Amino acid sequence: MIDPSLDIDAVRAFVRIAEFGSFTLAADSVHTTQSAVSLKLKRLEKRLGVRLVERTPRHVQLSAHGVAFLEHARGLLEAHDRALTVCGNARQRLALGISDHVAGPELPALIARMNAQDAQLLIDIRIATSGDLLQRFDRRELDAAIVRLDTGRDDGELVTEEPLAWFAASGWQHRAGEPLPLATMAEPCGVRALAEQTLDAAGVPWKEVFVGGGVAAVAAAVMAGLGVAALAPRMLPFGAENVGRRLGLPELPRLPVLLHTRIRAGRPRNALDALAAAFRSVVRG
CATH class of the missing domain: 3.40.190.10 (Periplasmic binding protein-like II)
Structure with a gap:
């Protein structure tokens, strides 16, 4: 008998592809590989019996079926995440610092991306200079900081490199x-x-x-x-x-943009990965 249920991870991969318009950025946002995201999409399309995404050498766009499915997919993910919260996952808080030189005019859209990743995550964002944020991070006042390269430190994860x-x-x-x-x-x-x-x-x-x-x-x-x-x-x-x-x-x-964090897994890490992928998307334009 064919299992009639949908794979939540596959649905999440499809939504990320739709949001970023890129298999690479979608993979970054869920902390996996491009091939893994592609495989999940293929399995989802096979389960639904329709093509959701049209692939060309330069562009990734939704098919008519993909556009119709997207709203339902987002609703499914929201219901899934709410169910996990109700069943005992306490609301978590993420204290995040973002350098003033990094935040930019896209910050509202980037925050919306984080909220879409996990609406139950309480996000506390501070905007300041990279040096100030790194001091707060070292004092454990922040869970994570996205900053410009700071000479003398090599403990950050490269998010992207931005031209000046x-x-x-x-x-x-x-x-x-x-x-x-x-x-x-x-x-x-x-x-x-x-x-x-x-x-x-x-x-x-x-x-x-x-x-x-x-x-x-x-x-x-x-x-x-x-x-x-x-x-x-x-x-x-x-x-x-x-x-x-x-x-x-x-x-x-070009100046590196780095993510400094002690968070390695869980919902806050998923939100940080989604934000990092969004920053890469913005810089690449």
């Missing part, structure tokens, strides 16, 4: 013969230090004209025409211009 560039307001002009005006974060800030060291190594004179307490403040100073800032492209509002090549500025390296 020199940005100014559209049409902004540098006055010839004057030092490059910089808008930066307040110390200590790894991106600030990297930008200044890169300019020094290239022999480019500079001066600070604005020091902000957060990325949003630095981006505002850039858009107000105060000067140039080293930032990730996704941090800038529409209208910012990459002026590095026009001004002959040295190229900035």
Whole structure:
């Protein structure tokens, strides 16, 4: 007799593929391999008797059956997770720090991804500098921290590598013969230090004209025409211009984004894996 039930893990894999549009990112989010996710999807499609996902060399998209099944699949996962909670799994809390240079405008959508992974998980998020968050993590005030690379530490898990560039307001002009005006974060800030060291190594004179307490403040100073800032492209509002090549500025390296955590398994770890996969999706664009 054929088992009429659905495999919850296979349903979860399908939902992750639908959310990320990628087998690789779906696998990252559930902490497994791409081949394992593909196999689960095939088993689910065989059980349902329909193709849920159309695969092409460049794109992954849902079939008509996949679109129709997605809402029901999400409802099934929510009911499954609620049932586990009611049957004795106490609500867990995850204290998570995210660097201001990492969070970005996508943070609401990323939090929604974590909530979709586990609606019963209480998520306590703190936004601060990477250095501050790592100190809190070491004091065990945080369960996990997603930060920029901190020199001298090698205990983080690589989430992704993000490009940096020199940005100014559209049409902004540098006055010839004057030092490059910089808008930066307040110390200590790894991106600030990297930008200044890169300019020094290239022999480019500079001066600070604005020091902000957060990325949003630095981006505002850039858009107000105060000067140039080293930032990730996704941090800038529409209208910012990459002026590095026009001004002959040295190229900035890609900076690693790392996850520091003592959590190795369970619901909080699943939520962290989903968040890490979402960050990779955002950076890859």
